[in-house]
Amino acid sequence: MSKINNKNSTIKRVLLQIRPYLPTIILLLALAVVSVLCSLYIPVLVGDAIDAIIGKEQVNFAVILPKLFTCAVLIGCAALAQWLMNVCGNKVTYNTIRDMREAAFKKIHRLPFSYLDAHETGDIVSRIIADVDQFADGLLMGFSQLFTGVVTIIGTIGFMLSVNVWTTLVVVLVTPLSILVARFIAKKTFAMFRLQSETRGRQTAFINEMITNQKVVRAYGHEDENMEKFDTINEELRRHTLKATFFSSITNPATRFVNSVVYAAVALIGAFLAVTGQGFTIGMLSCFLSYANQYTKPFNEISGVITELQNALACADRLLEFLDSEEMSADPELLPEHSETAKGQVTFDNVCFSYTKDRPLIRNFSLDVPAGCRVAIVGPTGCGKTTMINLLMRFYDPDSGSIGVDGTNTQTIPRRALRRNFGMVLxxxxxxxxxxxxxxxxxxxxxxxxxxxxxxxxxxxxxxxxxxxxxxxxxxxxxxxxxxxxxxxxxxxxxxxxxxPPMLILDEATSSIDTRTELRIQRAFAKLMRGRTSFVVAHRLSTIKESDVILVMRDGNIVEQGDHESLLAKNGFYAELYRSQFTDEEQPVG
The missing domain is CATH 3.40.50.300 (P-loop containing nucleotide triphosphate hydrolases)
Structure with missing residues (x-):
């Protein structure tokens, strides 16, 4: 998708996000119209008051005082309308970002573990916290200034046309140059703000990783290397931020230059008309200069808003990208038989699985575990022991084949009902x-x-x-x-x-416990596992001698299967693993 299409798609999605608050937005627009009309009528009253000052000791107070009183009332109405606009804008903005954060948090619970494993936690946090905050700032500025600016431009043109058509044409024809300048810069800055947001996400992820693993960092004396990496990311963020800020900051001076040219042109033309006596009074000139200033001011504000919106849209794009991520498959309907306690029979039927498509892990894996059986899973690191546990719990689904509990395919059982039958200690x-x-x-x-x-x-x-x-x-x-x-x-x-629970999963469940306590826990586990289907992943093979079945895995396949004595008698891979954990003096016979 091109950058322009991507940006347009983001704008459409943002509009859909704020659509539930359409009544408040309509009220905001109405208040903007009231505020602008009140503000725009004031120069007319001021111009009339100026024309009532004919000369020294020739001031018509009967005309001036009512005009000034009306100006005060209009100023009060405009201020009240502006305050109510800010209230409405805040309500729409913060309700919208509340909804987006809520949707993002719900999304986390629906994401497959493959997504969470492949994306840094800090980057996800940055999207939900920092990017949403940046989006809120842009949205708030858009509501507070964009609506008012557009209404001001339209209203000012109407009032200027009622004063003088030719001077109005000069203003209307020259001022759009500032919009063209702002639009040109805005196109450039969207990609820059996107890079800034992505780099900020990487920085947050790195900081999160360092805080979480601070003990490991210090234990291995890795502080200097981490500082270098942080400095690299920090410098990259500085470079992207400086570039985006520099280009976006050009907008305001460029539009102000165009607007100053407009103001000077209006002053010259108006003064010429007033001097040549073509029905253009000093009060009208004052009124027109005020309108020219009010007409050009929104262009400055809108250009600033457009720049801010580029940052907001770039941040919204990252959040929406997260919300569009593929979710885990939907749960099937909960049937009466799913709520019953499982007996514990587990079958693997030609299961194939890989975390990444180019690196197969488990291939054509089949296994039938009777209810109440105690199964130990052993093998070298990375052979697929823990992956079997992930598949049993449906943290991942197999690429092909099926896993069954009591003869029912686990993919037809709601995850909550399935996991209720398992107890895990990892x-x-x-x-x-x-x-x-x-x-x-x-x-x-x-x-x-x-x-x-x-x-x-x-x-x-x-x-x-x-x-x-x-x-x-x-x-x-x-x-x-x-x-x-x-x-x-x-x-x-x-x-x-x-x-x-009727089924147990123990993955090095006593790895952090002292030997004495471990022996007592092992006895408690032996009592607990009696009559329950148990899957025990262990590196210390001495703890699984009493298992009914020992599965020896290698490269995602079961290479040997049997009880402890029979596997030792085979003198194969299990025997090699078992004896490698003892010194020559400690090696058991057989």
Whole structure:
């Protein structure tokens, strides 16, 4: 799509966004007309008052005083109308950006994980926060100045024509040069403001990444390299901003020059007509000069608005691009059988999947897991272990083939109903800002405090929770705040102990826990997994010896399958992985 078509499309979309507030916009236009008419009638009254001053001691106060009183009333009406215009403009603007931010936030919940994985978090935040703020500034200026300027131009032409046709023609023919200049500059600045907005998004993303991973940065002494990268992005932003601001700032001086030429031409022609006695009075000249100034002033304002709108449209374009992103497939209808608790039979039937089309990961993967079976998944990094979990939970859908739960294709089950049957404990902990109690209750909000405490005891988390300042009512920050990695993981395990789902997914669930606690947790898990279908991803192979089935994955395929003893007896890839985790003295026999 060309830049012009893209810009026109953005303008249409913005107009659709403000359409719900059309009554307020119509009221705003009406108030603009009232304000402008009041302002434009004042020069006529002032001109009449000037003509009533004939000479020294020849002042007709009977004419002047009523004119001045009427001017005061009109000034008050214009000011009131202008204030109400600002109220209406603010209402339309901030309601519009509220709607756009709300739509963007809802969009986040409908985006596939592939989009979130491929786009930096900081850039998405920049689109929803910074770009919307920039759009609001442009929209607010558009409502407050654009409408008034257009009405002023039309009204001024009418009043000038009623005074003198020929002088009006001079003003009307010369002034549009300022619009042509502004339009030429505006075309150039849209692309520049777009680059500025994109670079600002990259900068926000980089800053967000650095704050989130500050410990890693300092641990590896990467401060200097990050400063260099930040300086590069910052310099790029400075360059784009300076270029956009420079070109946009040319607009006002250029239009003011044209308007000054118009004003001088009107003064000369009007003075000539007044001196030659062609029925053009000094009061009329004063009135006309005032109109010429009022006529040209909106061109300056509109040119400034056009420049500001380029920035606003560039920012709106980035947000609308985000809102137009492809969403994950719609959920099917919730059927009665979907609300029932699953038995736990899971089947993979010729599943193929890749995160990027040019790099296949899982190919023709088939597996039948009976209900209540304990399945361990092992293999080197990047072989597809966690990807299987993503597919089970429908964080991603397979490119081909199907995954079934109790004989039903998971793509025919609403995601919420499917995920209600799974309990997950991953290496990465999921905690929110709130109390410890709230975090454990996340999967079962109606659970009593006694149930929560029982679950925490089962997960061996109760003792450390009791030592917190307010026990279960201790407030923790986002992602666990000051809790240790092990404590965070114990809270997540407590959450699973509370919900007791029919199927479990454990992806290195005890990786951050000390050995003693791990042994106790393993015993709790063994009890929890009894009768439940369980998928356990583990790097420490000693923790999965008791699994019913061990799947050995390599390059997206199952290369070996069986229990611990039979796989060791094969002396294949699993045996190689298992024995590589022990020294020669520690290697088990067999």
């Amino acid at each position: 290496q990465e902990t999921w905690l929110k800002t709130g109390t410890v109690l709230d975090n454990i209750r996340m999967g079962r909000p109606d659970a009593s405090e006694e149930d929560v405490i029982a679950a925490a005891k089962a997960a061996h988390a109760h003792s450390f929770i009791e030592q917190l300042p307010n026990g279960y009512y201790t407030q923790i920050g986002e992602d666990g705040g000051s809790l240790s990695a092990g404590q965070k993981q114990l809270l997540c395990i407590s959450r699973i102990m509370l919900t007791l």
